[in-house]
Amino acid sequence: MSHFRFIHAADIHLGSLLNIDRPNKQMSSLQERAVYDAFERLCKIGIDQDIDFLLIAGDLYDSDSKNIYANKFFIRMCNELKDKGIDLYVLAGNHDPLNQQWDYFDLPDNVKIFSADQADQYLVEREGQVLARIIGQSYKSKWESRRVYEGFELDKDGIFNIGLLHTQLESGDKKYIPARATDLAKNEAIHYWALGHIHRPQLIRDQDPVIAYPGIPQARDFGEQDQGGAYLVEVRGTRIVKMAYLAVSSVIYKTVEIDISSRELKEAKTLNDLEDHIIAIGQSLAESQTGKWPADLEEIADNNLAQQPVEAYIIRWLIKGRGQLHKLLKDLGQEGESELAEGLRRQLAGFSPLIWTDSIQLRTGMPITRELEADYQHIIDMMDQAISGLYEDQSQQNELLDLLGRLWTRQEDPEDRDYLKFHLDDKTLKQMTDSAKQLVLEKLVDRAGDQ
Numbered sequence: 001m002s003h004f005r006f007i008h009a010a011d012i013h014l015g016s017l018l019n020i021d022r023p024n025k026q027m028s029s030l031q032e033r034a035v036y037d038a039f040e041r042l043c044k045i046g047i048d049q050d051i052d053f054l055l056i057a058g059d060l061y062d063s064d065s066k067n068i069y070a071n072k073f074f075i076r077m078c079n080e081l082k083d084k085g086i087d088l089y090v091l092a093g094n095h096d097p098l099n100q101q102w103d104y105f106d107l108p109d110n111v112k113i114f115s116a117d118q119a120d121q122y123l124v125e126r127e128g129q130v131l132a133r134i135i136g137q138s139y140k141s142k143w144e145s146r147r148v149y150e151g152f153e154l155d156k157d158g159i160f161n162i163g164l165l166h167t168q169l170e171s172g173d174k175k176y177i178p179a180r181a182t183d184l185a186k187n188e189a190i191h192y193w194a195l196g197h198i199h200r201p202q203l204i205r206d207q208d209p210v211i212a213y214p215g216i217p218q219a220r221d222f223g224e225q226d227q228g229g230a231y232l233v234e235v236r237g238t239r240i241v242k243m244a245y246l247a248v249s250s251v252i253y254k255t256v257e258i259d260i261s262s263r264e265l266k267e268a269k270t271l272n273d274l275e276d277h278i279i280a281i282g283q284s285l286a287e288s289q290t291g292k293w294p295a296d297l298e299e300i301a302d303n304n305l306a307q308q309p310v311e312a313y314i315i316r317w318l319i320k321g322r323g324q325l326h327k328l329l330k331d332l333g334q335e336g337e338s339e340l341a342e343g344l345r346r347q348l349a350g351f352s353p354l355i356w357t358d359s360i361q362l363r364t365g366m367p368i369t370r371e372l373e374a375d376y377q378h379i380i381d382m383m384d385q386a387i388s389g390l391y392e393d394q395s396q397q398n399e400l401l402d403l404l405g406r407l408w409t410r411q412e413d414p415e416d417r418d419y420l421k422f423h424l425d426d427k428t429l430k431q432m433t434d435s436a437k438q439l440v441l442e443k444l445v446d447r448a449g450d451q
């Protein structure tokens, strides 16, 4: 019976840089190399773990930053894999569709690119034995509305079949292949759906057929938080016997919430107390880093994760809750906010991994006592009613957009953003209404205090 391993990766986005505001020397080096490092780590684990092939389910290159260096780097990795007899099966996604210049140099012959005109099939063989069959179809242009997976017709002949698909996995979607997990699961010949496009790792279905998104190996901004990587899959015959997540990011974006109403900060009188508290959190985050190179697949599978050493965390400190510190923080203003961030950046720079403060976001409120709440309950209720109307009624939202001005838009396809506009997504709307509510209450309390 055949027995083999492969890595399922996607959305490498070679060529893109990490979004870091005013980086220091160390961060600026990571900014440039982290995306490449993550892919190199994947290839190295692949070699260590003796995989037979590597799948890339679309968006190997980043659309705006495809370049000669990225292409040469990819070729170097392919050649290293070729030396070990490992083939790569690559799908072109919406960021690297085949109608654009795809590569500047010839690729080695262990790289197979799927055509955009029809579904291509490849047989993976080792020493004359067929291990697996892989089917896929690339994007021709940056949008693909065809249900290309409907043409994935494969024999059911005891060979492990893999379908490669770059999709948003939404049935009404017109840009990134309309599909539902149930549509895919209906294809009885396919054992494993290697998906790409969604940047967060997700095991959509954990039984035959398995449907999985590996996520982006290296995040590039706060929209892509936490550790990224790829799946390592071990197969016997047509059965998956092991599946483990290879976490390879060397930089992790993370929002850390600090609650000023917590036990530790409730009594805090000055910003020093807050600063000390944040530094202690940063320190324990750095110390919790025990990433090491995985010894073997058994170990990876036992932990279900192979954590690679992290070089830096990029942190957004979200300071929230109600408490005494609110008044001090409010008085800081924007200048004070960046001053506080600058101080943290300095004080946390010595840790390894580096704890890099990206910014501080203030979402605090004054302490609300029971009496206060009782006094203003009718106003709070009115505001809550008005706010819920805003969420339920599209026309009220449009009115709000008109009020905000023409710089704002509701259109929010993250893959096709107009970066010259502000986007009123649900999260932003919630922040707006929360702080509006807070502001009204504060004014009321101030006025009551004046009387």
Ligand SMILES: [Mn+2]
Pocket: 058, 059, 093, 094, 095, 166, 196, 197, 198
């Ligand atoms: Mn994509």
